[in-house]
Structure formats: structure tokens, C-alpha cells
Amino acid sequence: MSLILGIDTATDVRAGLARDGRVVASGAVEDRRAHAEQLLPLVQRVAAEAGVSLSELTGVVVGVGPGPFTGLRVGVAAAEVLAEALGVPVRGVCSLDAIAQAWADEGTAPTDFVVVADARRKEVYWARYRADGARIDGPFVTSPDAVPDVALAGPGASLTGREGVGPAVLDAGLMAAASDRLGEVGLEPLYLRRPDAEVPTTRKSTITTARIGMMGPR
Amino acid sequence: MTAPLILGIESSCDETGVGIVRGHELLANEVASSVDQHVRFGGVVPEVASRAHLQALIPTLRRATAAADIDLSEVDGIAVTAGPGLAGALVVGLAAAKALAVALNKPLYGVNHLIGHVAVDLLDHGPLPQPCAALLVSGGHTSLLHVRDITGDIVEIGATIDDAAGEAYDKVARVLDLSYPGGPVIDKLAAEGNPKAIAFPRGLTAQKDQAKHRFNYSFSGLKTATARWVETERLAGREIPLADVAASFQEAVADVLTAKAVDACEYLGVDTLLLGGGVAANSRLRGLLEERTAEAGVTLRRPRPALCTDNGAMIAVLGAEVVTAGRRPSSLEIGADSGMPISTVLA
Numbered sequence: 133m134s135l136i137l138g139i140d141t142a143t144d145v146r147a148g149l150a151r152d153g154r155v156v157a158s159g160a161v162e163d164r165r166a167h168a169e170q171l172l173p174l175v176q177r178v179a180a181e182a183g184v185s186l187s188e189l190t191g192v193v194v195g196v197g198p199g200p201f202t203g204l205r206v207g208v209a210a211a212e213v214l215a216e217a218l219g220v221p222v223r224g225v226c227s228l229d230a231i232a233q234a235w236a237d238e239g240t241a242p243t244d245f246v247v248v249a250d251a252r253r254k255e256v257y258w259a260r261y262r263a264d265g266a267r268i269d270g271p272f273v274t275s276p277d278a279v280p281d282v283a284l285a286g287p288g289a290s291l292t293g294r295e296g297v298g299p300a301v302l303d304a305g306l307m308a309a310a311s312d313r314l315g316e317v318g319l320e321p322l323y324l325r326r327p328d329a330e331v332p333t334t335r336k337s338t339i340t341t342a343r344i345g346m347m348g349p350r
Numbered sequence: 351m352t353a354p355l356i357l358g359i360e361s362s363c364d365e366t367g368v369g370i371v372r373g374h375e376l377l378a379n380e381v382a383s384s385v386d387q388h389v390r391f392g393g394v395v396p397e398v399a400s401r402a403h404l405q406a407l408i409p410t411l412r413r414a415t416a417a418a419d420i421d422l423s424e425v426d427g428i429a430v431t432a433g434p435g436l437a438g439a440l441v442v443g444l445a446a447a448k449a450l451a452v453a454l455n456k457p458l459y460g461v462n463h464l465i466g467h468v469a470v471d472l473l474d475h476g477p478l479p480q481p482c483a484a485l486l487v488s489g490g491h492t493s494l495l496h497v498r499d500i501t502g503d504i505v506e507i508g509a510t511i512d513d514a515a516g517e518a519y520d521k522v523a524r525v526l527d528l529s530y531p532g533g534p535v536i537d538k539l540a541a542e543g544n545p546k547a548i549a550f551p552r553g554l555t556a557q558k559d560q561a562k563h564r565f566n567y568s569f570s571g572l573k574t575a576t577a578r579w580v581e582t583e584r585l586a587g588r589e590i591p592l593a594d595v596a597a598s599f600q601e602a603v604a605d606v607l608t609a610k611a612v613d614a615c616e617y618l619g620v621d622t623l624l625l626g627g628g629v630a631a632n633s634r635l636r637g638l639l640e641e642r643t644a645e646a647g648v649t650l651r652r653p654r655p656a657l658c659t660d661n662g663a664m665i666a667v668l669g670a671e672v673v674t675a676g677r678r679p680s681s682l683e684i685g686a687d688s689g690m691p692i693s694t695v696l697a
């Protein structure tokens with residue numbers, strides 16, 4: 133018997149529970165800026181809705197992106213610490229894979245499709261899948277123009293100028309139910325981008341006027 | 351009631367800290383620093399710090415529970431830095447603390463980082479005489495506080511109006527081609543220099559500043575004056591007397607910090623001054639403050655240097671103090687408050 137908690141913060145705030153591979157609760161807070169505030173209260177709500185105590189969990193699965201970094205880290209930190217405190221294993225999976233698997237599990241996925249998410253700065257995250265939900269390429273971060281011209285799913289589909297036909301959002305209950313079938317990618321968020329930072333190279337002049345030398349050595 | 355067993359998490363800047371205390375007793379204080387990753391940037395890069403916090407989280411937590419020899423299920427509450435600090439860094443600790451609170455079904459206390467720098471002294475010297483004054487000096491903050499009740503009544507009577515003292519150290523270190531962070535390296539160099547070699551300015555000490563800025567600090571003018579002096583000497587082809595520049599700069603910083611702190615004690619009518627924050631480890635600041643508080647008949651309290659820099663124990667002990675005072679836990683919906691005012695002890 134298994135009771136898996138699924139958490140994803142790659143886009144908005146999502147949590148769900150699955151018992152023995154069947155969804156028992158799933159919830160979302162559709163806010164892309166309140167991961168730190170809303171995630172743990174949501175976890176409590178889905179547990180209450182399912183009528184379970186978190187101490188009954190047998191595992192945690194977390195979407196590690198790709199997605200905006202700050203939100204991703206909230207989900208991964210929470211998942212890791214929940215698992216640590218409860219003494220259960222935690223698995224990191226690609227958030228795009230979870231959407232692809234949900235479509236595959238519906239039985240309606242086409243033979244070749246792409247799941248797209250918003251990467252901001254006029255770019256998208258995407259990965260390419262087969263009908264059974266297996267990832268065959270990606271994930272990448274590119275301009276929307278570079279997304280292959282196949283069927284689309286995911287929260288960023290419309291950014292390509294085309295319409296998505298598969299699931300538009302990740303359902304954390306379904307992700308928990310499919311946990312065993314999703315490939316483990318580790319617990320480091322899928323950043324895909326390097327941190328922005330400038331290395332100061334030259335010393336900036338601090339002399340702005342000719343009035344210098346007012347404080348020579350005594 | 352026995353003293354509460356509190357686990358504290360700190361992630362406001364570049365140190366990931368997990369501390370465990372029982373009341374005023376320190377059981378564990380584990381810190382993972384990402385400072386090495388920021389050296390080449392000459393300052394803390396928020397995204398780099400945030401990534402490092404996430405990586406350090408579980409190992410630091412494990413080290414802390416092992417050092418304290420406790421099981422997580424034994425803790426009475428979870429304290430965490432809710433602010434001020436880097437938003438993206440704060441949320442990592444906050445998510446971890448909330449997850450612990452939810453998993454263990456224990457209360458959450460989102461506390462103010464700056465007040466943690468004051469509270470940490472409880473671990474070394476026990477209950478704080480209240481009211482008292484506190485001088486907090488670190489890379490990110492420089493403030494003078496009137497501490498009437500550490501769990502709920504703190505007034506900032508002065509603060510820097512531009513750079514924090516620690517920032518000035520970093521910038522001067524860069525001008526002198528010294529390594530980052532600047533505090534320790536300038537302190538070391540200064541020991542061999544003449545603090546009176548160069549008369550650097552003392553910010554906001556002029557008579558005209560007394561009305562508005564009696565307890566405020568300004569280090570921007572000092573920083574610029576130091577850089578200008580060095581540049582002028584370089585342009586003139588003279589060798590820079592590094593130790594003298596460091597000593598004179600450090601003297602200017604310590605002089606104004608200590609003079610205003612002692613003045614504040616007199617103004618507030620308090621007989622205890624607490625020195626906290628990372629720069630509190632600075633030898634000249636400590637030395638001069640010892641001299642001047644002794645002259646003024648003020649008792650100086652300062653935590654051991656290892657507790658002055660950012661750590662989880664300071665958050666844990668403030669949490670324990672808040673629990674003992676019977677304050678209500680924080681909501682699980684609190685967010686990171688990067689500009690958390692010092693008047694807010696508990697979110």
C-alpha cells in the first residue's frame with residue numbers, strides 16, 4: 133500500500149495525493165507569485181480533503197521544473213524536508229514529463245507531441261514526447277519559434293502562437309499516481325539557465341572633479 | 351515548564367544555518383556558507399546564494415540534529431528568518447521551516463533576522479537586562495536599537511542612511527585590490543598600520559547633523575574619500591601604504607560607530623549595550639567599544655565571534671524567547687519579507 137504526495141511549483145502552486153496509484157485529492161492555487169505562501173497550506177488542505185494524516189505518507193514526488201527558479205526551489209525544499217521529517221523517500225521528476233504522462237494515460241495523446249511552459253523573457257521551456265509519454269528530446273529553453281510543429285500541451289502552449297490540444301496544466305494528484313512511471317531526474321531544479329551575475333573587471337574611477345588631494349598623509 | 355526545544359533556520363543571505371536550542375542552551379549551530387562562490391563577483395549574487403541554500407539545506411539539517419543528538423520529532427517549534435534579506439534566499443528557508451512545521455505538526459515562528467543578532471547573546475550571557483541598547487553591524491545592516499522587550503518591543507533609533515558598514519569594507523577592499531569579503535582582510539592589515547596616518551571623514555558627526563542624524567550613520571562619504579585618496583596617490587605614482595589606509599579607514603568606521611552607540615546609551619538612560627552582527631567580530635570595533643563603554647560606565651555585551659555572523663542558532667534562540675513569552679505562532683501563509691521592519695519581531 134502506498135500513499136504518495138505530489139508537489140509541483142514549476143508554474144503555479146500544486147499538490148495532490150495518490151493511494152496505490154489512484155488519485156485521492158488534488159488541488160491548486162493558481163498564483164504564480166505565491167509559492168512560498170501557499171504551498172504548505174495547500175498540502176494541508178489536500179491531506180484534509182483526502183482524510184489522511186501526512187504521517188501516513190510512503191513517499192513524496194516533486195516536479196523540479198523547468199520553471200521560474202524561485203518558485204521551483206520552494207517546491208523542492210518543501211518536498212525534501214517533508215520527506216526528511218517523515219522518513220520517506222523523495223523523487224524529483226521533470227514537470228513537463230508529468231504533463232506528458234497525464235496525457236498519455238488519458239489514452240488520447242498523439243504519436244509525437246511537445247509540452248511547453250513559459251520561461252519568461254520571450255522564451256519557452258519545452259520537451260518532446262511519444263504517445264506513451266516517454267521523453268524523446270529536451271527539455272530545452274528556446275525562443276517559441278524553435279518549438280517543433282507538432283501537437284502541443286502544457287501551460288506555455290499558446291506562447292508559440294498555436295493552440296494546445298493536450299492538458300494545459302500539471303495535475304499533482306495524477307503526478308503522484310504516476311510517480312513510479314516518471315523518470316527520476318534528481319532533486320536539483322532543472323535550471324537550464326545560468327545565474328545572472330556580472331563579474332566586476334575594472335576599477336571604476338571615483339574621481340569626478342578636479343578637486344583632489346584634499347586629504348594627503350599627515 | 352521546561353525550556354522549549356526550538357529548531358531555527360536562517361537563509362537570508364549567503365549562509366544556510368540550522369541551529370537547535372533548548373531555551374538559552376545551545377545544542378547545535380551548523381552553518382554552510384556560499385561565500386566562496388561570491389568571491390569573484392565581489393559581493394553576494396542572489397541567484398547563486400539561493401541555489402546554494404537549496405543544496406545545503408538537508409545536509410545542514412542532518413548535521414544539526416546529529417550534533418544536538420535529537421530526533422526532529424522532539425522539537426517544540428520551528429523558527430525561521432522571515433526577513434529582512436534576499437527574497438529568493440529567504441523563501442528556501444521559509445519553505446523548509448513550513449514543511450517541518452506541517453510534517454511534525456509543530457508551531458511555526460517567522461522571526462526578524464536583525465533581532466536574532468541581538469537574541470543570540472542570550473546563549474552566551476543569559477537574560478538580557480531590558481531595556482538596553484544594541485548596535486548591529488554587518489555586511490547588510492548598521493543600526494542602533496532601543497531594546498525594551500526582545501520579543502515584541504524594539505525601536506530603531508538610528509541606522510545607516512546609505513551603505514552598511516560591512517559594504518564600505520567590501521568596497522574599500524576592492525579599491526585596495528584586496529579580497530572579498532573586506533572586513534577580515536582590512537582588520538588584519540590595519541593591525542600593522544597607523545590609524546592616524548590619514549584623516550578620513552566621520553559621517554554625520556558635524557554639529558549641523560545632530561538634530562536630524564544624531565544616531566544615524568553614513569559610510570558612503572568615507573568610502574568615496576578613501577577611494578579618492580588611493581586613486582590620487584596612484585595617479586601621482588606613489589606606492590599605496592596599504593596598512594595605513596586600512597587602519598585609518600577602520601579607525602573612522604569604529605570611531606563613529608562607537609561614539610554614537612555610547613551617546614545612545616546615555617540618551618536612552620540604559621546601562622547595557624549589546625554589540626551584534628558580523629562586523630562585531632572586528633577587533634578595532636570591539637576594542638574601541640570596550641574602552642568607551644567602560645569610560646561611560648556602560649556594560650558591554652557581545653556574543654562570541656562565531657555567533658556574530660549569520661546562523662540558525664540566533665533564529666532558534668529568538669524563537670525560544672518568543673515561545674517562552676507566550677506569543678502566538680505565525681500563520682503558515684507568511685511570505686518572505688525582504689524589507690521586514692525592525693519593529694516587527696514576529697511575522
Ligand SMILES: [Zn+2]
Binds near residue numbers: 627
Ligand atoms: Zn545578519
